Amino acid sequence: MQPTMCATASILHGSLQGYVLVALLLFVIGLFIVLSRRSVLIQFMGVELMLNAANVALLAFARHWNGDVQGTVFYLFIIAVAACEAAVGLALVVGLFRHRQTTDSDRADALKL
Amino acid sequence: MFLIFALITLLGALSVAFQKNLVVAGLCMVITFFGVAGLYLLLANPVAAALQIIVYSGAIVVLLLFVIMLLSAHEEEDAQSVHSVQRWGSVAAALALAAGVVKVVLSSGFLRGAASGPAPANMNLERVGTALFAEHLVAFEAVGLLLLAAMIGAVTLVKKDL
Numbered sequence: 001m002q003p004t005m006c007a008t009a010s011i012l013h014g015s016l017q018g019y020v021l022v023a024l025l026l027f028v029i030g031l032f033i034v035l036s037r038r039s040v041l042i043q044f045m046g047v048e049l050m051l052n053a054a055n056v057a058l059l060a061f062a063r064h065w066n067g068d069v070q071g072t073v074f075y076l077f078i079i080a081v082a083a084c085e086a087a088v089g090l091a092l093v094v095g096l097f098r099h100r101q102t103t104d105s106d107r108a109d110a111l112k113l
Numbered sequence: 114m115f116l117i118f119a120l121i122t123l124l125g126a127l128s129v130a131f132q133k134n135l136v137v138a139g140l141c142m143v144i145t146f147f148g149v150a151g152l153y154l155l156l157a158n159p160v161a162a163a164l165q166i167i168v169y170s171g172a173i174v175v176l177l178l179f180v181i182m183l184l185s186a187h188e189e190e191d192a193q194s195v196h197s198v199q200r201w202g203s204v205a206a207a208l209a210l211a212a213g214v215v216k217v218v219l220s221s222g223f224l225r226g227a228a229s230g231p232a233p234a235n236m237n238l239e240r241v242g243t244a245l246f247a248e249h250l251v252a253f254e255a256v257g258l259l260l261l262a263a264m265i266g267a268v269t270l271v272k273k274d275l
Contacts (some may be wrong), residue, residue, distance in 0.1 A: 067233025
């Protein structure tokens, strides 16, 4: 019983376990958004949340690896790729809306224009 | 403090999941991103926190809100049919994954054993910049090219007649 209580307290005060738990739960919520919602824009938000969850885990591990600087450098690259992904993804949504007048992923289910 | 920022992050994400209005969902994303930035601050990484606020809550959410307004997507009517399989399937999948994740993290000896020794120094921009330009110069240039390619690609996709 005692170790369990101790582990819970250390999670609540931000041990590595706590950060990894938050990151994984954020990822699950993002996945839930992508699976359950049908607006393409909301699904895009879910993808961004999943990307953020990966970043949280990366920086938490970097911090507990003696505060390694490589983690932050890699985070910089991830954020650049995320910006590219946002720009191209939203351009795709706009293109979809041009052709279909909808952002509902259920109404854009044909493979041809 | 950790608990506060973790709750801000997770509740913001959950409110995105259950929000009907697209604009409000975008604003909930901002809350989530600020929570994540707070987590980075607690990880003694103010560089990452500043980047998070500038790029995510600044650029990406603004771009997203622009697109929502441009398409008037928040005024679009709801889908006619509700797929109960999709709804309950995603709920079940998310709950199962969340339970599995909690169990794995709580029972992981590696994560529990990773008690931090002496707290490392705060991350500062000088260390990041030195590592970036001394060891990752090629990757830095490649990211510049990637951004250019994404910009041209986005313009090409959106433009009506090129």
